[in-house]
Amino acid sequence: MIELEGVTKRYGDVVAVEDLSFSVADGEVCVLIGPSGCGKSTTIKMINRVIEPSSGRILIDGKPAGGERPEVLRRRIGYVIQSIGLFPHMSVAENIAVVPKLLRWDAARIRFRVDELLALIGLNPESYRGKYPRDLSGGEAQRIGVARALAADPPLLLMDEPFGAVDPLGRLGLQSEFLKIQRRLRKTVIFVTHDLDEAIRIADRIVLLDRGRLVQEDTPERLLSEPRNGFVKSFVGTDRALKRLSRFLVADHLRPARSLSVDDxxxxxxxxxxxxxxxxxxxxxxxAGRLFGWLDLAEALGDPTRSLTRAAPSETGVLPTDSLRDALSRMLGQGITVVPVVDDDGRLVGELSLADVERLTEV
Ligand SMILES: Nc1ncnc2c1ncn2[C@@H]1O[C@H](COP(=O)(O)OP(=O)(O)O)[C@@H](O)[C@H]1O
Ligand SMILES: [Mg+2]
Incomplete structure (x- = not known):
């Protein structure tokens, strides 16, 4: 648990963070978001005491962070920043092992941990542990950065625009990987971003800052459905109803669907x-039970195969794990008002209609 109580940071006349109070529960992902210069990085750096607050208190698990030596405090905190500074002359394994080594873990334990973390972030330990940062893509380097922050298993993770330097597609991949890992590890995370879509995808709670002050603290759903003032409204944008859809999973809204077999x-x-x-x-x-197409029943009498439209599951269908936003773009892209929901093998598991989606955007 992290609590900020009336935290202020001044640089001469500049107030970088002003009277900021919020708390983050154990196992929760709290996203700090806001325009550039609103005080996100300053806030994160005060939590791991890279800088000291001018006033106010920060408590970690009930104890003032200021009461502990910064080195000791930071052992409990993993820190990931944009373009993570991997040491270029160290291998991937050595980079990940930096903190465990400082903690004097024995070699066997470190080796095991490195391989475990590589597997966790989806990189094959055999082929990656001996690589050097110059051999890695931007996305891979960023994943190694996350592994390094997790190495000593800190309960707390501070991430400052960790995927900011990665291209949009790679970023989506890193976000879903992060979510997968977070579901397993349940760290207490403060994640900084200026990308609202990223925040909506990964946050349990969002803290929105403007010029050093907290403007709204809420779940992503409520931030989008009940923006507190004009600033929040313009920050979340006119398409907030659509953005909100990415918080809903197809699995939670699909309806049962029946299919007929093509060779019946x-x-x-x-x-x-x-x-x-x-x-x-x-x-x-x-x-085999895989989605094959659909029949337009307005015409389908006589020879039904004549009014059959072929549809490949991967092109027409959505997965239960997709978001309603994905489902909507599938409908718009394919010009269909009901989208089939298929499993990984392409078998029909339900359907979702435009009307269902519309109901959810009435905010
Ligand atoms: N060391 C510093 N000296 C003076 N002003 C600073 C310093 N660090 C940050 N600031 C100012 O504090 C404000 C918040 O900065 P920062 O926390 O880095 O914003 P963000 O991470 O949200 O982009 C900005 O106006 C920035 O110029
Ligand atoms: Mg910053």
């Missing part, structure tokens, strides 16, 4: 029965 000899009569029930179309699966 009774296909025509079954399609007819569905039409009688008021259905406008029917999903069609192949022999």
């Amino acid at each position: 000899p009774e296909l025509a009569s079954r399609a007819g029965a569905l039409k009688e029930e008021g259905a406008r179309f029917a999903w069609i699966s192949d022999r």
Whole structure:
């Protein structure tokens, strides 16, 4: 648990952070966000005591951070920054092992830990432990930075724009990887970003700053649905209803769907029965149960295969783990108002309609 109580940082006449109070519960990801210069980095640096507050208190697990030697304090805090300074002359394994070495872990324990962390961040230990930073892509280097921060298993993780230097696609990958790791490790995380989409994807709670002051502290859902004032409204943007959709998972909103088998000899009569029930179309699966296409029931009598539209699961369907925002862009991209939900093998597990999505954007 981290608590900030009325924390202020002044540089001469400049007030970098002003009377800031918020707390972060154990296992929670708190995202600090706001325009450039609003005091995000200053706040993070006061927590691990790279700089000292001018006034106010910071408590870590109930104890004032100021009461402890900074070196001791930092052992409990992993710190990840943008373009993480990996030591160029050290291998990946040596880079990750820096803190465990300082803590005098024995060699076998360090080796085990390095491999464990490489596996955790999705890099093959065999091929990566001996590499040097110059052999890594930007995204890989950033992952090693995260592994290094996690090396001594600190309960607290401070991340200052950790993915800021990575291209947008690589950044998406790093975010989902971070979430996967966080679900397992449940660290207490303060994550700084100026990228609202990133904040919405990863935050349990968002603290929005403007010129050193806290403007709104809320869950991503509420920040988007109930912006407190004009600043928040303009910060979250006019498309906040759409942004909010990325907080919802398809799995939580799909409806059951039935499919007919493409080589069912009774296909025509079954399609007819569905039409009688008021259905406008029917999903069609192949022999293995994979999504094969759909039938437009307005035309489908007589030879149903003539009104069959083919649809590859990966192009038309969405996964239960996708967000409603992904589902919406699939609908818009494909011109369909009902999107099939498929599992990893392409089997139909449900469907989601534009009307369902619309209901959720009424904020
Ligand atoms: N060492 C410093 N001396 C003077 N002003 C500083 C110093 N560090 C930060 N500031 C000022 O404090 C404000 C907040 O900076 P910072 O925390 O780095 O913002 P952010 O990380 O949100 O972009 C800015 O106006 C910045 O110019
Ligand atoms: Mg900064």
